[in-house]
Amino acid sequence: MPANRHPAPGVRRWRCGWRFERAARSQGAALIAGVDEVGRGALFGPVVAAAVVFDGEPRLRGMKDSKQLTAAERQAWEPRIRQCARQWAIAACDAGRIEWINIYQASRLAMLDAIRGLAVQPDWLLVDAVKLDWPGPQQAIVHGDALSISIAAASILAKEHRDRLMRQWDRIYPAYGLFRNKGYATAEHLAALQQYGPTPQHRRSFLSELTAPQWIATAGEVEPPLS
Numbered sequence: 001m002p003a004n005r006h007p008a009p010g011v012r013r014w015r016c017g018w019r020f021e022r023a024a025r026s027q028g029a030a031l032i033a034g035v036d037e038v039g040r041g042a043l044f045g046p047v048v049a050a051a052v053v054f055d056g057e058p059r060l061r062g063m064k065d066s067k068q069l070t071a072a073e074r075q076a077w078e079p080r081i082r083q084c085a086r087q088w089a090i091a092a093c094d095a096g097r098i099e100w101i102n103i104y105q106a107s108r109l110a111m112l113d114a115i116r117g118l119a120v121q122p123d124w125l126l127v128d129a130v131k132l133d134w135p136g137p138q139q140a141i142v143h144g145d146a147l148s149i150s151i152a153a154a155s156i157l158a159k160e161h162r163d164r165l166m167r168q169w170d171r172i173y174p175a176y177g178l179f180r181n182k183g184y185a186t187a188e189h190l191a192a193l194q195q196y197g198p199t200p201q202h203r204r205s206f207l208s209e210l211t212a213p214q215w216i217a218t219a220g221e222v223e224p225p226l227s
Contacts, residue, residue, distance in 0.1 A: 016064055018057045020126050020141060020148045029124035029137070031086075033115060034150025036128040037107045038066065038158045043206050044176065044183035044199070045169060046092040047103065049110035050158035051118055052150055058084040063152050065145035066159040078160045081153045088154075089117030090161050095201050103203075108132055114154075126150050173199050185210065 024032045037049040060081075066074055082088060091113030093106035101109070112132055115122065125138035128145050132138060144151040163182055170179040175196055177188040190210065198207055 014143070014147050016146060016149055016152050018149055020139065020144075021054075021057070021150055024124045024126065024137075024139070027124075027137070031120060031122040032124045032126060032150060033118065033122035034126045034144075034148055034152070034154045035111050035115060035132070036145050036151050036155040036158060037110055038155060039162050039183065040103055040107050042183035042203070043185050043189065043193075043210070044095070044178060044202050045166060046094045046162070047098060047107050047110050048090065048092045048158045048162040048165070049107070049114040050088060050090045050154040050161070051111070051114040051122075052081065052088045052153040052157060053086045053118065053120075053122055054084065054150060054153075055086045057149075060084065060149055060153070063149050065152050066155040068146070069156070071163075074156050074160055077153075077156050081157060085153065087118050087120060088157060089114045090157060091117055092162075092165075095203050098203055099205055102205075114158075128155070169201060173201070 021032050031053055033051045033053045035049065035051045037047055039045065039047045063077070069077065091110050093110045093113075097109070098106040108130060111127065111130075112134065115125065115132075115134065123136055125132065125134055125136065126144060126148050127138055127140050128151050129140055129142050131140045141147060141151065145155040146152070166178045166182045170177075176192045176199070177186070180186070181189045183189075193202075193207065198204065
């Protein structure tokens with residue numbers, strides 16, 4: 001099923017709601033999973049995905065894409081989503097796998113693993129922007145995390161899980177400011193890379209576009225990404 005195309009400048013005016021879930025139910029779907037990933041553009045650590053299935057339409061007024069929420073708002077939404085959802089699951093692909101198969105394929109794999117982690121497999125997928133190698137019906141929705149409550153919920157669970165991982169990694173590699181930058185290319189993070197070089201958890205293929213080649217050589221041997 002083709003992705004729904006919408007002009008990017010209008011994203012902020014769209015309302016996150018249940019219309020895609022209702023459309024799926026009108027075609028006979030019973031278990032509809034919203035699926036999203038986070039961390040795709042980071043320099044450090046895994047890409048994390050979540051899948052969320054709701055029963056009906058619980059009251060989730062104010063639900064938004066995780067990127068449109070503050071950290072405090074996401075932290076408040078996470079337990080509510082877990083309580084309201086019929087089921088949910090989270091999966092990740094680490095930096096080594098990202099290097100091996102590239103970030104796009106790693107993101108798709110993490111999303112598939114999250115779906116497979118659900119106790120009962122869905123009969124319809126709503127996926128943020130991409131199509132997955134899934135045998136059943138699915139809809140790839142551009143900016144789906146801003147339009148579908150199920151996808152937005154998945155984005156929040158994935159974001160909160162990844163942020164916790166970054167706080168754990170910060171204790172191991174405190175020089176990089178991972179607690180604050182969550183692995184993204186902030187000035188602080190890039191300055192630390194210049195001073196200390198990358199860790200084994202940095203994505204060398206990403207760093208090669210931003211940093212000097214001699215830094216990359218300090219990260220250890222990693223298999224090159226497949227073309």
